[in-house]
Amino acid sequence: MTLHSLPLFVRLVxxxxxxxxxxxxxxxxxxxxxxxxxxxVGEDVSATLAIVALDDEAEALAAVARLKARGILVNAVDRPDHCDFTLPAIVDRDPVLVAIGTGGVSAGLAAALRQRLEALLPASLGTLAKGLHAGRATLRARFPDGGERRRAIAAALAPAGPLDPLEERDVAAWLVDPQAPAPATLVRIALTSPDPDDLTLRQARLLASADRVFHAADVPRAILDRARADAARIAGGPTDEPGLSIRLDMA
Known part of the structure; x- marks a missing residue:
């Protein structure tokens, strides 16, 4: 499955x-x-991004053509087929930003999802992020190995964990004695269907935390995409079980 767009956060100050x-x-x-x-600014100024919000179709498309000819990336409002980039609905928990995009297909759907997430994500989420940033040196000293450090943070941020992001949590208190994660291991996931929506919550968390994903050749890309983008994906390997199966190296 190919991404229709690559989400980016661009500093425009x-x-x-x-x-x-x-x-x-x-x-x-x-x-x-x-x-x-x-x-x-206006069209006569040098820039790398442009937004065309003109009602007249011919006028809008002419402006889009002129701007693209200058190498400028263009967002054409209500004309997704002519957009180089789109503007998402945003949930702001500074410095945490959650962006919901539909590739310009349905701004209404993006807005509805944003409203749901606004109610779900607490205002303290930004404080949690800043606390984790401030504690980086402490975490590196406690867990010199990057994989172990990542697993410790993942365990702390898990549901009902000491840093559950959907609850009010004290990062400073956790940093006093962060718990070591479980030892590295291979974990097998037996998939019940090729639909990623059928993954259990535990399976989804394991996929998101794994460093290496060994998978049978018939495991769909849509499921493998639930793993971290930088996790190694290896067809074959220690996956001799028949049918849809995955083994996750949590090292």
Missing amino acids: ARPVILLGEGEAADAKRRLLDRAGAVV
């Missing part, structure tokens, strides 16, 4: 972004750019 158009759609984009600290 004091950087020019071209915005063309007037009215409600353009005003909404201007507010978002202002919030990101961008400098909103």
Whole structure:
């Protein structure tokens, strides 16, 4: 399965972004750019990003063509087929940002998902992130091995763990005595179907934490994509069980 877009977080503070158009759609984009600290400019200014929020179809497409000819990445409001990038719905728990995108297909769906996540994610999430950042030196000293350190953090952030991100947690208290993770091991997952939605919560957590994923050749890409992007994926290896199966190296 190929990503239709690669999600990126771009720092725009004091950087020019071209915005063309007037009215409600353009005003909404201007507010978002202002919030990101961008400098909103006209078409005649040098920039790397542009947003075209023009109502007239011919005028909008002509502007898109001119801007793309200059090598500028363009977002064409309500015209997803002409977009080089799209603007997601955002949940802001500074410095944590959750972006929900649909490739411009349904802004309404992205907005509805954002509303659900707003209710789910506590305001303290940003404080948790800052605490983990501040504790990096302590964690490196306690767990010199990167894999062990990653597993310790994952265990702490697990549901009902000492740093469960959906609850109010004290990072400083946990850093006083962070618990060592379970020893590295191979864990087998027997899949009940090729549908990633049928993964249990435990299976999904294991996939997300594994360093290496050994999988049978018939395991669907949609399931393998639930693993970390940097986890090694190895077809074959210690997976001699018949049918859909995965072994995860938690080293």
